[in-house]
Amino acid sequence: MRQQRTSLKDLAKQLGVSIATVSRALRDSHEVGDDMKRRVQELAKKLNYRPNPFAQSLRKEAPRIIGVVVPNLVSHYYAAVVDGIEDYATKEGYSVVVINSHEDHEREERAIDNFISMHVEGIIACLAQDTVDYTHFEDIHRMGIPLVFFARTCLPDLFSSVTANGDEAARLATSHLIDTGSRRIAFIGGPNHLDMVRRRKHGYLEALRENGIKIDRTLVVCDKIDFEVAREATMRLLTRDDRPDAILAFNDIITYAAFDVIKNIGLRIPQDVAIIGFTDTDTAVFVTPKLSAIVDRSYETGCRACELLLKNIGGDKHIYREVVPMMLKIRESSKKG
Structure with a gap:
């Protein structure tokens, strides 16, 4: 089951205070006492609360965002995959944010962390070449955030993937x-x-x-x-x-x-x-x-990966193994x- 992300409302309910008080405490406002600030911040850390910048700026309707991590965005292959992802996502009403890991494991981890903070609806990823620790992806699975790998993959029992033959x-x-x-x-x-x-x-x-x-x-x-x-x-x-x-x-x-x-x-x-x-x-x-x-067939790879991710976002929990034949x-x- 997908883990519900902690909201300001959740924090306020547990502390028995208003949402406005929690919001001010997290902003370190002078309107809230030091003891309350401490209690709010400790609970926020315990429950892994992350502010949603989109929800903050767009109160009525947050945009539908997909995060994409690629190892080398200047490569024609990855650019074409992203092109496929964007075309498919746009038709389905989603926007795409792309982060280049530059083939670096630490940048890849930061990209995933940034996407969690942005409250993206799902993630499409290709491993950096030096990634051998998959903890950040295991965390994604525990949080219930949909993720699909393409090309270079890991954790096949947890995530769908699109690869070539x-x-x-x-x-x-x-x-x-x-x-x-x-x-x-x-x-x-x-x-x-x-x-x-x-x-x-x-x-x-x-x-x-x-x-x-x-x-x-x-x-x-x-x-x-x-x-x-x-x-x-x-x-x-x-x-x-x-x-x-x-x-x-x-x-x-x-x-x-x-x-x-x-x-x-x-x-x-x-x-x-x-x-x-x-x-x-x-x-x-x-x-x-x-x-x-x-x-x-990189463009098709991107389309397929986005299709699988949107299935996952829509509630399909099946783990797919898509293979796009090469020529x-x-x-x-x-x-x-």
């Missing part, structure tokens, strides 16, 4: 690289604790097994999602005597970092090193050679021969 997409992409002549295929991914990374890596490994190719763990590099970190990882791989002849890259940041290194050290794409990346940007067709890509687009960067 990254495992199947990675398997198909790796199989394509094998079918076109590559045998030493590297996987460059993000942090191993992220479920999205695990799914994509699993598909890559499955394709190697299915095609009888021995798995070389030194060709699997999972580290921070960062352009320079990915460049350094690619450089280490490609300056080995037994360098890979193909790369499957986890997302667009890692894809373009790898693409940049291959070209800068004078190797040819795809003749020397084929490459396929997970990406959702239009730039894949503007680089030379044109990039083979596994394309996220493999073969272009020049993976066609050998």
Whole structure:
């Protein structure tokens, strides 16, 4: 059951005073004695009372607000997801507030705390890459605030989610690289604790097994999602005597970092090193050679996530597992021969 948020009326009732007295005490007004201020503030803390800024400014009708937390708002993928969320929410009479966690766990926690204080009706979230402590989301569940994850998820027994079929997409992409002549295929991914990374890596490994190719763990590099970190990882791989002849890259940041290194050290794409990346940007067709890509349907992901959240807000307590299929687009960067 959803936990009722504490109101000024609740505080006033327990203390046996008027709502006006409680409001003045919380504002530290000189019209209220120190003892009453202390009693009000102690009870407010005990009951986790949070002022609603919207209710304060709009007495008759508070706006219907959805909070969204994304790891990197300047990324095309997350911007497109937010676009889908906003379009769906607007049609249903909701407004959307977006906070960028900048891939930082502490900022993510503050974003969630801010949304609680704002009394949003629900939250849509994608984990920051360094989030391994999910306490703030467990708190959300205990408070009964609807929340839906997309892309990078956690606590599957508590929250609905919208993800892509990254495992199947990675398997198909790796199989394509094998079918076109590559045998030493590297996987460059993000942090191993992220479920999205695990799914994509699993598909890559499955394709190697299915095609009888021995798995070389030194060709699997999972580290921070960062352009320079990915460049350094690619450089280490490609300056080995037994360098890979193909790369499957986890997302667009890692894809373009790898693409940049291959070209800068004078190797040819795809003749020397084929490459396929997970990406959702239009730039894949503007680089030379044109990039083979596994394309996220990010706008649809946003729409689906918002749809599930509004179901939850409306009283549907079912935990949904929505999967939005990805699309493999073969272009020049993976066609050998």
